[in-house]
Amino acid sequence: MINLVSRADELLESKAVQVVIGYEAGSTGKARPAFITDPSKTGSLIFDDRCVQNLAVYLTKKEVRYFGKAAIVATLPIMRSIMMLISEQQVFAENIVVLGVSAEGKYIDIAGIEVMQQYIATCDLGNPAKDQETLAMLNKMSTQQKFDFWQKELSKCIKCYACRQACPMCYCTRCAVECNQPQWIPVQSNLHGNTDWHILRAMHLAGRCISCGECGRACPVNIPCHLLTMHMADQVHNYFNVYAGTTDKMSSVMSTFEPNDKESFIQ
Amino acid sequence: METTSKTIRKHSLEKLYASLAENRKMYAPVAEADNRIGYKYNPDFSEVIFDHIQSTLSVKNVVFPRVENVIFYTNNKNDSTVTDVDLNKIPEVVLWGAHPCDTAAYDVLRSIFCWDTKDEFFAKRLEKLVVIGLACHKSDAHCFCTSVGLSPDSTKGSDILLVPLTNGDYKAEILTEKGNRILTDFSGLFEPYQDEETKLTHVEQQFDHKQVTQHLKEAFENPFWVENSLRCIGCGACAYVCPTCACFDIQDEAKGKNGKRYRSWDSCGFGLFTLHTSGHNPREVQSQRWRQRILHKFSYMPERNASLGCVGCGRCSRACPVDMNIAEQLQALQSI
Amino acid sequence: MCNNIYKPYLMQIDQIIDETSDAKTFRLKFKNPEEAEKFTFKAGQFGEYSVFGEGESTFCIASSPTRKDYIECTFRKAGRVTNALANMEVGDTLGFRGPYGNTFPIEEWEGKNLLYIAGGIALPPMRCVIWNTIDLRHKYKDITIVYGARSVADLVYKHELKAWEEMPDIRLITTVDPGGQTPDWKGEIGFVPMVLEKAAPSSENTVAILCGPPVMIKFTMPVLKKLGFKDKDIFTTLENRMKCGFGKCGRCNVGKVFVCKDGPVFTNEQLLSMPMEY
Ligand SMILES: Cc1cc2nc3c(=O)[nH]c(=O)nc-3n(C[C@H](O)[C@H](O)[C@H](O)COP(=O)(O)OP(=O)(O)OC[C@H]3O[C@@H](n4cnc5c(N)ncnc54)[C@H](O)[C@@H]3O)c2cc1C
Ligand code: SF4
Ligand code: SF4
Ligand code: SF4
Numbered sequence: 001m002i003n004l005v006s007r008a009d010e011l012l013e014s015k016a017v018q019v020v021i022g023y024e025a026g027s028t029g030k031a032r033p034a035f036i037t038d039p040s041k042t043g044s045l046i047f048d049d050r051c052v053q054n055l056a057v058y059l060t061k062k063e064v065r066y067f068g069k070a071a072i073v074a075t076l077p078i079m080r081s082i083m084m085l086i087s088e089q090q091v092f093a094e095n096i097v098v099l100g101v102s103a104e105g106k107y108i109d110i111a112g113i114e115v116m117q118q119y120i121a122t123c124d125l126g127n128p129a130k131d132q133e134t135l136a137m138l139n140k141m142s143t144q145q146k147f148d149f150w151q152k153e154l155s156k157c158i159k160c161y162a163c164r165q166a167c168p169m170c171y172c173t174r175c176a177v178e179c180n181q182p183q184w185i186p187v188q189s190n191l192h193g194n195t196d197w198h199i200l201r202a203m204h205l206a207g208r209c210i211s212c213g214e215c216g217r218a219c220p221v222n223i224p225c226h227l228l229t230m231h232m233a234d235q236v237h238n239y240f241n242v243y244a245g246t247t248d249k250m251s252s253v254m255s256t257f258e259p260n261d262k263e264s265f266i267q
Numbered sequence: 268m269e270t271t272s273k274t275i276r277k278h279s280l281e282k283l284y285a286s287l288a289e290n291r292k293m294y295a296p297v298a299e300a301d302n303r304i305g306y307k308y309n310p311d312f313s314e315v316i317f318d319h320i321q322s323t324l325s326v327k328n329v330v331f332p333r334v335e336n337v338i339f340y341t342n343n344k345n346d347s348t349v350t351d352v353d354l355n356k357i358p359e360v361v362l363w364g365a366h367p368c369d370t371a372a373y374d375v376l377r378s379i380f381c382w383d384t385k386d387e388f389f390a391k392r393l394e395k396l397v398v399i400g401l402a403c404h405k406s407d408a409h410c411f412c413t414s415v416g417l418s419p420d421s422t423k424g425s426d427i428l429l430v431p432l433t434n435g436d437y438k439a440e441i442l443t444e445k446g447n448r449i450l451t452d453f454s455g456l457f458e459p460y461q462d463e464e465t466k467l468t469h470v471e472q473q474f475d476h477k478q479v480t481q482h483l484k485e486a487f488e489n490p491f492w493v494e495n496s497l498r499c500i501g502c503g504a505c506a507y508v509c510p511t512c513a514c515f516d517i518q519d520e521a522k523g524k525n526g527k528r529y530r531s532w533d534s535c536g537f538g539l540f541t542l543h544t545s546g547h548n549p550r551e552v553q554s555q556r557w558r559q560r561i562l563h564k565f566s567y568m569p570e571r572n573a574s575l576g577c578v579g580c581g582r583c584s585r586a587c588p589v590d591m592n593i594a595e596q597l598q599a600l601q602s603i
Numbered sequence: 604m605c606n607n608i609y610k611p612y613l614m615q616i617d618q619i620i621d622e623t624s625d626a627k628t629f630r631l632k633f634k635n636p637e638e639a640e641k642f643t644f645k646a647g648q649f650g651e652y653s654v655f656g657e658g659e660s661t662f663c664i665a666s667s668p669t670r671k672d673y674i675e676c677t678f679r680k681a682g683r684v685t686n687a688l689a690n691m692e693v694g695d696t697l698g699f700r701g702p703y704g705n706t707f708p709i710e711e712w713e714g715k716n717l718l719y720i721a722g723g724i725a726l727p728p729m730r731c732v733i734w735n736t737i738d739l740r741h742k743y744k745d746i747t748i749v750y751g752a753r754s755v756a757d758l759v760y761k762h763e764l765k766a767w768e769e770m771p772d773i774r775l776i777t778t779v780d781p782g783g784q785t786p787d788w789k790g791e792i793g794f795v796p797m798v799l800e801k802a803a804p805s806s807e808n809t810v811a812i813l814c815g816p817p818v819m820i821k822f823t824m825p826v827l828k829k830l831g832f833k834d835k836d837i838f839t840t841l842e843n844r845m846k847c848g849f850g851k852c853g854r855c856n857v858g859k860v861f862v863c864k865d866g867p868v869f870t871n872e873q874l875l876s877m878p879m880e881y
């Protein structure tokens with residue numbers, strides 16, 4: 001812990017970064033994202049089991065960018081998000097410093113993108129075990145059962161878009177649900193509109209979802225919408241042998257043509 | 268109307284519920300998966316719960332549904348027609364077991380939907396609604412009704428308020444004509460109230476809302492907003508779970524020639540909410556939207572709608588994915 | 604159903620005028636003569652115009668309340684609804700609900716000079732009040748209209764500009780941005796604020812009505828101040844995003860002010876007391 005705080009302190013003190021994005025204690029026993037600009041305040045940084053939010057979402061946020069260069073506390077999913085954001089040219093490597101945290105919650109020194117890439121390569125990149133189990137259970141169901149499961153879940157959706165807003169990969173300033181010429185997705189939150197929304201979201205995240213689970217965590221009505229994108233991540237791995245967010249030069253699986261593609265329909 | 272107090276024995280509640288359910292739709296709280304509470308139409312009485320703290324979603328949807336169709340039409344180039352919605356088809360509903368914050372929220376919604384021109388959709392739904400409130404004997408750290416002028420046994424918005432008694436029965440406060448009609452119709456189920464001891468939770472007051480409103484008058488340019496909303500990700504969760512948020516969008520949806528126009532929930536927290544056609548956005552960044560949220564509820568509404576825009580239910584704080592805690596912020600705003 | 608505030612009147616397109624490459628004016632007549640009979644509005648008000656199947660859009664009523672049997676609107680193609688409107692033909696039906704909002708206080712202006720300043724597509728909101736005051740010409744002293752657009756092709760209401768030009772008791776100054784002129788352009792060349800400063804109308808017993816894009820407003824205000832106009836004598840309109848038009852959808856507020864109810868017409872004095880949310 002000392003390391004995270006002292007490193008943050010050092011970076012702010014030397015003006016190497018203008019803000020440190022990390023976690024601090026929140027209300028009712030929760031942890032919350034923190035933005036520290038004053039070196040004397042780094043002491044409030046924490047890291048423990050409660051620190052689960054994907055902080056990479058803030059790297060594309062206007063008001064956070066106003067600060068300038070940022071250091072960001074990053075667990076594996078956050079590191080992978082950063083790799084995706086760099087690959088998709090939303091974030092520039094030279095504008096961020098990564099304060100790595102291992103699965104055990106220990107500070108790890110990430111001196112640069114190569115180091116991060118090497119670290120990611122040593123990790124298990126599949127979906128979290130608990131989610132993979134649920135997915136396996138769902139995959140055993142008949143098509144009708146699966147459909148019923150999702151219709152029941154999606155009927156609860158109130159289209160608050162917390163899932164989208166919480167996801168670092170959903171950074172578009174004008175989301176496809178907001179395009180109205182044509183109106184791809186019905187605005188209202190009825191079963192039809194909700195289903196369309198989640199199909200669209202899953203497709204747009206295929207090959208980009210880094211399995212952090214933040215979307216499902218953010219949902220105020222507990223729809224496990226992360227299972228949809230995690231399933232896509234799983235499929236992408238099966239078909240293309242690719243995990244998202246492993247390098248800073250990921251090409252988009254869904255929009256890149258490779259001559260040695262397993263599928264032949266395009267040739 | 269003068270209010271009367273009665274006692275209703277635990278075993279009579281089920282009879283009351285069944286009698287009301289005979290010719291009305293019941294809307295009552297039930298336990299859901301993952302320790303959550305939700306409201307359901309016509310649940311069996313055995314499913315209905317009496318000891319919940321708070322449902323995830325509020326009950327505003329009874330009077331302000333997620334989607335309200337406002338007109339139907341046929342588009343025939345030079346001979347289009349518009350058909351009205353038949354409001355008489357709106358069913359009579361009994362809202363059963365809603366807590367005082369949620370029932371008080373109906374007054375707040377009325378102050379928005381009927382402050383000037385009357386919104387008949389809202390008004391009719393409210394007219395067809397009987398509210399049987401349930402005072403709280405449990406609360407959590409997010410509840411702050413007592414800071415916004417309410418209390419665990421506040422009667423606002425209820426036709427009858429059930430207050431739990433230590434002996435397991437309920438005191439029934441008959442508050443309105445609608446409530447009185449139920450008392451008359453089912454008088455056999457009610458007994459005289461004998462000053463039996465009530466069982467209520469205690470909710471600590473965290474701030475003085477009048478002082479907050481006063482301070483907000485000069486707070487528009489305060490750096491507080493940016494400092495305290497950096498983590499807000501601009502979703503609609505807080506507004507959609509909120510019992511008093513009433514902002515809506517109006518949209519058309521048609522299949523071929525036939526279509527409808529509806530109003531559906533919206534939120535001032537969304538980036539595109541105020542975007543002008545020119546591309547100019549008066550609320551460009553999230554801190555401006557968070558400021559709107561607080562100012563609307565605690566400054567503009569008291570002034571324009573003569574009601575505070577918050578009933579202290581704490582839902583927004585429970586639902587927020589990044590722990591934006593409204594009570595905490597209001598407490599800080601009290602002394603800026 | 605008693606009173607559905609969302610239900611539009613059915614209107615028929617009586618006439619379409621192509622104003623510029625992307626702006627059109629519709630003259631609309633009520634399908635139901637009884638509704639036409641009962642309908643009244645005042646200068647400055649707006650309405651929600653709808654294409655069934657596409658949605659509603661906010662435009663001001665561009666015709667004068669003194670012209671009784673129709674209303675007009677001028678719109679620029681911008682998005683879903685305005686594009687659908689642009690594809691409509693004479694005889695087609697559309698929806699209209701309104702009028703909403705406050706009005707220009709033309710009774711209070713009686714006996715005063717009027718100075719209208721408009722830029723680009725912002726003439727429509729003003730056209731209504733211009734005609735309104737011209738139709739009641741005897742009640743006002745000098746009327747001056749300064750109207751500018753990017754180029755000659757972007758000037759709207761060309762036929763009316765001509766009519767105003769020919770009226771002996773109206774002073775009309777038209778201008779286009781440098782480079783926007785055509786060889787036969789006889790008006791001024793230059794931005795509205797400069798042209799205004801050159802024309803130097805007196806602020807004595809005069810109200811200024813100013814509508815245009817934010818940049819134009821920003822640079823015209825100081826000129827008006829220099830000419831001696833007081834904030835309470837400068838009128839303008841706001842165009843915050845709107846949905847309902849009657850103070851419920853929560854979209855248009857500037858601080859505690861509902862633009863759809865307390866506006867869209869504001870004096871500069873009022874604007875200065877409001878937060879910058881427009
Ligand atoms: C009081 C008032 C008076 C007005 N008077 C007039 C008038 O007289 N004449 C006139 O022409 N206009 C007027 N306007 C402006 C007019 O209301 C808008 O231009 C019109 O509503 C656009 O509607 P639309 O459906 O065609 O556009 P929309 O489909 O809503 O799109 C408008 C613009 O926003 C973009 N857009 C749409 N949706 C989104 C989204 N989700 N995210 C990002 N961008 C998006 C579109 O690409 C487009 O550029 C007035 C506005 C007000 C408030
Ligand atoms: S798990 Fe959800 S939030 Fe995380 S990257 Fe995938 S889609 Fe985005
Ligand atoms: S967060 Fe949940 S309720 Fe909100 S849009 Fe996503 S799935 Fe729907
Ligand atoms: S306060 Fe929380 S719930 Fe509300 S918009 Fe911000 S992140 Fe979403």
Ligand code: SF4
Nearest residue numbers: 509577578580581583
């Ligand atoms: S603002 Fe929050 S606490 Fe207040 S009524 Fe709405 S959801 Fe409840």
Ligand code: SF4
Nearest residue numbers: 512513514535560563
């Ligand atoms: S807080 Fe925002 S969403 Fe809620 S009613 Fe006010 S303006 Fe509307």
Ligand code: FES
Nearest residue numbers: 848851852853863
């Ligand atoms: S347009 Fe809906 S409140 Fe003003």
